Amino acid sequence: MSEEVKTENFDSKQYVTFVVGERLYGVEITAVREIKQWSPTTALPNQPVYTRGVLNLRGTIVPVHDLRARFGGMLTDATENHVIVIASIADQAVGILVDAVSDILNVSPDDTRSVPPSAREMDLEAISGLVARDDQMIALLDLTRLFPVNTFMAA
């Protein structure tokens, strides 16, 4: 307990964790601008397959990406119970559609495990580390690698 407090005091970071399917993912809390309920988006022509379209967030046009589709799954059948995490990637606001937000975690760097290298899994570069919690592994996402802004812009 005391150790946990200690780590909190030092280099520990807060992560917002969310659920897609049965997998848990985490994003550094400082990267998160806002968390909001799903609302229908406006689709754009030639958008990438994992992009659901854009959202008017208080005057700012925010692209919304489907995390499940980004990791090669089907497009999420979004309902009012789905959540969009608005994060800032390189000062650009980006919406990420997930199934639900589960918790806010304190993670010390010691708890973080690096991703084992593998030639074929290119997307693993977007995962900065793994954290073990309650018999589950939480993948910490590097959003800049996951959704490069220029890619989107090019799109």
Added chain:
Amino acid sequence: MLSSAANVFKNVSISHKVMGLVLGGCLLVGASVAYSNYQIARGIAVQVAQDELRVEADGRVAAVLDYLDLIAFDMNFVAEHPQTRSALKSFDFAWNVMGDAPMQTLQDAYIHNNPYPVGEKHKLVDVKDDEVYTTIHADNHPVFRKLVEKRGYYDVFLINETGDVVYSVFKEMDYATNLVSGEFAGSDLGKAFQAVKANPAPGSQVFFDFAPYAPSAGAPASFIATPVLDTDGSFLGALAFQMPHGAITDIVRASDNPEHHHGAYLVGADGLLRIDASMNEVDDTLTTAFDKDFVSRVLSQGTHTADMTGLSGNEVRAFGQRVEFLGTQWALINEQDVEAIMAPAIALRNNMLTVTGIVMAIVSALAWFASLGFVRPIRQLDGAVSQLASGQTADVPGLDRGDELGTLARSLDAINDRAERNQQIRSALDSSQACVMLISESGTITYANTALVKLFARSQSYLAGRSNGLDVARLRGVQADTLADIPAFAPSSLSGTRAQTRTEAQFDNRAFDIHLSPVLNADGEVTGFVAEWDEQTEKREITRQVRQVIDAVASGDLTQRLDLKSNDSFFTDISGGVNTICARVGEFLDDIGATVDELAAGNLTRKVSGQYSGQYQQVASNLDNAIDRSASLVSQIANTARAVTKATTGITDGATELSRRSESQASSLQETAATMEEMSATVKSSAENASTANQMAGEVSSRAKEGAQVVTDAISAMGLIEQSSVKISDIIAVIDSIAFQTNLLALNAAVEAARAGDAGKGFAVVASEVRTLAQRSSAAAADIKELIQASSVHVSDGVRLVQASGESLQAMTGDIRDVSAKIEEIASASREQATGIQEISTAVSSLDQITQGNSTIAEESAAAARALTQLSGDLDALVNRFKISEQSSQFDEGKADVQWQQAAISSPQPKLAQPAAVASRAPVAAAASDWAEF
């Protein structure tokens, strides 16, 4: 011993002696000839059989060797044929390119997947796949198959240099195996290949004897193999034949004759049969063992003969000969039953015995006729002499013969004539009625004729008492004066008697006159006496009895009779006449007396029964007339009395029957009335019960209607509950949504707090608390939602059940209504029945009263009729005391009825009119049937 045999010989009749000598000679000659011939025939038969066995065995051995040599030649021819060489090379090539497991591939293709059944696997020519082997097989298989079919081989094998069986015609389990390292390397086929490979000289052959072979399902198999060499003499592989077992068996058994237990077979050095012998039922091949010692003698000496127990189980003569083929030795055994060998000798013996028997029969017949020729006349003479000796006369046979027997017969005939004349005189005396006795000079009886013996027989016991144990049938030799005290028979008085004398004698209360005369010989000398007996007893007895009867008749006793049994007709006539007079007079007086006695007792039928004449007849007819008149009078009275009795009996019967039926009717009516009352009560009770049931059904129906109403209410209540549940669900959804929003707000707050850094930490805690609350309210909402859903399910179940019970109640209501209607019908029917029964009851009561009245009247008339019957019975009894004849007492019924009816109808009294109707038969029947119907 010799003397006793001689005695026996003497006692045997001449005819038997003659026959014995002739037959004995014939038997001796016949038996000795038969025995010597049989011995000679036996020797010849044995010699012939031995030679036959040897010649036949030679022939079988030669045939077997010829056949085996043919196979050997065949083998070399095939092995050196260019096609065999190229086939082996091609199969070897195809084998080597086939891949990892050629054995498995080929066995699958040609054995396991072969569509033909076991034993016909060779019919598959082309398996139609793309293996090289298939093409080569399709090219070569028909050639080798033809070889097998033509020659009758069990199988043909091609084996490559390394020992793989690359081809076989029948594709048994040895097909495609390796004969050096494979499963069957140790079999005879494997050994054959190994031997060929070890020494592959051109044209060399190895041969393996028959032994059980596993790939052929343990059947006996023998192999012959030879190397197949390339043109440059290098070793390519081997060709092997599996030997034709059946063909060899047929050759060995070619001259077998099972009917005469004669056959040949092959035996190996181990003593086991190589083929199936024809003499027994079992399959002998490699199972039946033969005498090993015999076989080893055959193999060492070339041939051997012995008597022994053969395969058929009989005693046989066996001849063995050695057979040698490619280093293998067999013994060919030829055997034949000793019984069959000896059959001709035995037939000859039986034939000779038969001929001897027939000759014996003919000779004995001839001997018998010859002996009859002189033995029969002797026997006939013997019979005649025996008859003469016993005192009889006889016909002497053979008087016309000229030999010694004829002379003897004529002498006997003369003797016979003399005996016949003496016999005539004696039988004349015996048949005479006079009682005659001959007495010798000295007084002994020498002869008594039959009449005299009869006379004495009456006094047998008296005579026996006088002279101890005297038998009157044997009087000869008895002293004559001992028969009775007759002085004339005393020897002293006899000696002086020279003329006829008469003497009276008496014994045993019998009286006799005896006439005694001397018998003189030719010289006038007395040689004996003749005594003639004359009985006087009867004459004296009848005189006494006639006097006695005449005295009795004079004093009125007519029962006395003369009791006399005599042979004298005069005495018989007198006694018969006196007895007849007494009998006639006595009979007439008895007859009259009996008739008068019967009349006194009231019997008017008795007449004087006898037929009389004169005064007798006058008295008898007067008495009969008097009785007849009395009988006629009594008869008329009796007829009248019987008619009266019969009529009154009819009246009484009718009246009694009427009375009985009336009573019976009255009691039946009473029972009917009682039953009707019970029925009436029962019907009333059931009508009441029906009313009660109807009422109860009405109540049940109204209850069911109430129940239906309750069900309807329950269904509507359920519907309300369902609506409320829906509303609650909506509310829960709202709460859930609020909790979700709250959670998001708290998360945003946490994010903002994190951005604020240390300044936002307190706020972050609050946000966390809010988030927890939101999550709890969300969970609670989910729980409520679940409960509502569950209750909703229960409510719909309840609705369904309530609806079902409502339908049941509805159906019940309808049924109850039907029941109620039926009960109402029953009740009304019961009421109608009750009314009907009441009416019937009243009618029965009045009927009962009427019947009671009838019954009383019938009883009274019956009593009156009974009194009348009593009186007429009394009258009848009085008249019946007289007995009258059948004719006059016959009762004319018809006449009596008519008379009586007329009297009744003309009677002025009305009371008698009713019984009059009863008396005539038809009205009685009609009345009876009327009452029965009523």
